Amino acid sequence: MTDQKPLVRIEGLSKHFGETVALDNLTLDIAQGEFVTFLGPSGCGKSTTLRILGGFERPTHGRVILDGEDVTNQPPEKRHVNMVFQDYALFPHMTVAQNISFGLELKGMGKADIKRRLQEIMAFLELDSYAGRYPVQLSGGQRQRVALARALAPDPALLLLDEPLGALDAKLRGQVQQELKSIQRRTNKTFFFVTHDQEEALTMSDRIVVMNKGRVEQDGTPEELYFRPASRFVAEFIGETNLLSGWMRGTEGDKVVMDWEGTALKGKAPAGIPAEGKPITASVRLEKLGFHADRPQTANAVQGRVVGKTFLGSRMAMQIAVGDKDEPILKAYVDAETGQSVGSDPIWIGWEADHMAVLND
Numbered sequence: 001m002t003d004q005k006p007l008v009r010i011e012g013l014s015k016h017f018g019e020t021v022a023l024d025n026l027t028l029d030i031a032q033g034e035f036v037t038f039l040g041p042s043g044c045g046k047s048t049t050l051r052i053l054g055g056f057e058r059p060t061h062g063r064v065i066l067d068g069e070d071v072t073n074q075p076p077e078k079r080h081v082n083m084v085f086q087d088y089a090l091f092p093h094m095t096v097a098q099n100i101s102f103g104l105e106l107k108g109m110g111k112a113d114i115k116r117r118l119q120e121i122m123a124f125l126e127l128d129s130y131a132g133r134y135p136v137q138l139s140g141g142q143r144q145r146v147a148l149a150r151a152l153a154p155d156p157a158l159l160l161l162d163e164p165l166g167a168l169d170a171k172l173r174g175q176v177q178q179e180l181k182s183i184q185r186r187t188n189k190t191f192f193f194v195t196h197d198q199e200e201a202l203t204m205s206d207r208i209v210v211m212n213k214g215r216v217e218q219d220g221t222p223e224e225l226y227f228r229p230a231s232r233f234v235a236e237f238i239g240e241t242n243l244l245s246g247w248m249r250g251t252e253g254d255k256v257v258m259d260w261e262g263t264a265l266k267g268k269a270p271a272g273i274p275a276e277g278k279p280i281t282a283s284v285r286l287e288k289l290g291f292h293a294d295r296p297q298t299a300n301a302v303q304g305r306v307v308g309k310t311f312l313g314s315r316m317a318m319q320i321a322v323g324d325k326d327e328p329i330l331k332a333y334v335d336a337e338t339g340q341s342v343g344s345d346p347i348w349i350g351w352e353a354d355h356m357a358v359l360n361d
């Protein structure tokens with residue numbers, strides 16, 4: 001598999017709008033069949049990348065290679081790429097079947113072929129019974145499926161999805177996420193998905209590219225980003241975390257030892273080992289902290305007090321003060337029913353070195 005050519009190669013892509021650098025020397029490969037998500041805050045360059053891939057925008061520098069061919073200067077209709085928009089962009093005066101056929105007609109496909117492809121895609125996406133309906137007669141989820149059917153109908157090599165679930169309410173969004181993921185698996189199409197919603201990215205993607213100010217902050221699987229964030233930005237942007245600010249003390253085997261609130265803590269080392277005495281930050285997820293009556297055997301252990309709690313339904317977030325301070329500086333999840341009580345009794349908090357990532361700031 002490793003010697004396989006990427007479906008998409010993005011080479012040194014930059015885009016300047018006057019003084020604004022929307023994209024800054026972006027380079028990455030996307031393999032055939034991958035579900036890649038571009039994730040990042042507003043203005044980080046996600047949509048600009050997507051528009052360049054779609055041919056709606058020309059880069060200031062760099063190239064886009066699709067299936068071995070340089071398509072940087074090709075217009076959208078010449079590329080083997082299609083797009084699903086957040087607002088679906090369905091034609092209101094056309095039925096579901098007409099909406100899906102439209103793109104095929106534009107491609108110059110013959111009537112018989114259009115009919116065959118239409119039936120195939122409507123059956124695949126279970127839209128048969130809606131063929132004669134107009135968009136206004138469909139639910140948000142159904143409209144989304146029609147938009148997807150229309151985009152998939154011409155069999156594009158690459159499908160671009162620009163926050164396609166943004167208009168759906170939270171419950172329906174969860175369902176459509178599963179559906180979209182399953183369609184991607186079944187078609188083995190390459191999906192380039194853009195969102196600012198980290199939960200959505202974690203749920204659906206094979207790979208997430210976290211963007212910040214036009215640059216790649218980290219590129220990895222959802223698990224890598226969540227458990228091994230490379231920077232403070234990624235640790236904070238993806239899920240909730242504890243950020244511990246301390247000082248570099250040294251290394252022990254493959255672990256970094258840091259001073260934090262008067263205690264030596266061990267964590268996984270970042271890519272470049274910081275110099276001794278340097279200020280460093282570590283990230284440990286809330287669900288990785290355990291409560292103990294006595295000092296636990298874990299690599300890291302601190303004594304503290306529970307000073308507050310927040311009920312979150314399936315779990316409780318506990319706020320913990322450490323040492324003789326009153327301010328909470330750690331947060332931990334516990335079971336909402338059986339969890340810890342707030343009080344002045346000292347407790348021990350423990351976590352393993354493998355569950356704490358020392359970050360490159």
Ligand code: ATP
Nearest residue numbers: 017020021022041042043044045046047048049196
């Ligand atoms: P959002 O999540 O809000 O859509 P984004 O990550 O998709 O944000 P982009 O739309 O790619 O961000 O924009 C990146 C930067 O480029 C922003 O600072 C934006 O203001 C700027 N920008 C984008 N399009 C243009 C344009 N046509 N003219 C001028 N500046 C632009």
